[in-house]
Amino acid sequence: MNFDEYCQQKAAPPGSSSYYALRQAPAGRQPLLTALFALRREFEETVKETSDPTIGRTKLAWWQNETAALAAGKPSHPVSKALAAHLGDVQTEYAALQALLAGFEMDLDQARYLDYPNLRRYLQDVGGNFAALIARTTAQDPARAAEWAEPLGHSLMLAQLVAELGNDARHGRIYIPIDEMQRFNVTAADLINRKYSDAFTELMRFQTKRARDGIQSALAALPAAERRTQRTLRALAALALALLDEIERDGYHVLHQRIALTPVRKLWITWRAARQR
Incomplete structure (x- = not known):
């Protein structure tokens, strides 16, 4: 499975709302949009499908490091690799990606x-x-x-x-x-x-x-x-x-x-x- 297929399965499986919404985008931008939806899903799963807050924080810390690696041109996760391939200048959106991660981190801080x-x-x-x-x-x-x-x-x-x-x-x-x-x-x-x-x-x-x-x-x-x-x-x-x-x-x-x-x-x-x- 390549990184685009991974993102598709993670973010937009057939029948999902994101699947149909993403299909309305220009074909050339769909891989990037799918990767962004997949990243959001990864963050969401990290905090909402982890019962132990300590484990959740450990996973979020990993994603913080992975986001930095993406910005440095050294991604390792399939979603990060997809973003590296399709986003172009990652630095322009690095702050926004960090803010998205920080938003989901709030789920570990307060209920x-x-x-x-x-x-x-x-x-x-x-x-x-x-x-x-x-x-x-x-x-x-x-x-x-x-x-x-x-x-x-x-x-x-x-x-x-x-x-x-x-x-x-x-x-x-x-x-x-x-x-x-x-x-x-x-x-x-x-x-x-x-x-x-x-x-x-x-x-x-x-x-x-x-x-x-x-x-x-x-x-x-x-x-x-x-x-x-x-x-x-x-x-x-x-x-x-x-x-x-x-x-x-x-x-x-x-x-x-x-x-x-x-x-x-x-x-x-x-x-x-x-x-x-």
Whole structure:
């Protein structure tokens, strides 16, 4: 298996949302985009699929060294080798890659957030920073891509947190700010024990609306000159909006299951989104 095949299997197996979103990108940029998605997946697995924080920190330290090796032109991991082959000047994105890693490191440092301003740093590094990385690969004006990509990345991450609320809670991570849970009279124990209630429904309606409004506002702010260049991000946004609608229709029953779209529906949504003007 070569490094491109590894990245494809890691980041975008057939039927996944990323698989269909990446297929909307220009063919010549798909290997790079796939490598970036694979790197994010590697970071995510390091912190979210490791039960022992000590082991997680050891793995993150390895990735810090590997990122430095990538910047020095001496990568050893298949994903790093793919980035070295497709990214071009790695130094230009080195700080962004480090910030992405630092964002996931926060999952080892804290499992709760006092309020939304505290959560925003996580959303910035893990969501906004990643969206800007993706945007710059195809943008007509890469230097300004962060201005409109980061808000979209924030909101895409919020949508992901809504969809994965139950699984995250079972692993000890609750990304809904504490003050918002208190406002709606929902406790951490309610989430961990999969307790549905009218209060939980209202909390989720609030979380879903914030994510949806953020995505729609970010799409509206996307420069006209960049709409055709950002087919992957637009496809991801369309998938997130469709999934939020599905979660809403299901009554926000995300504590005991992971609600998902069918592959056929994902194909149609991404194809249509990438071609809308």
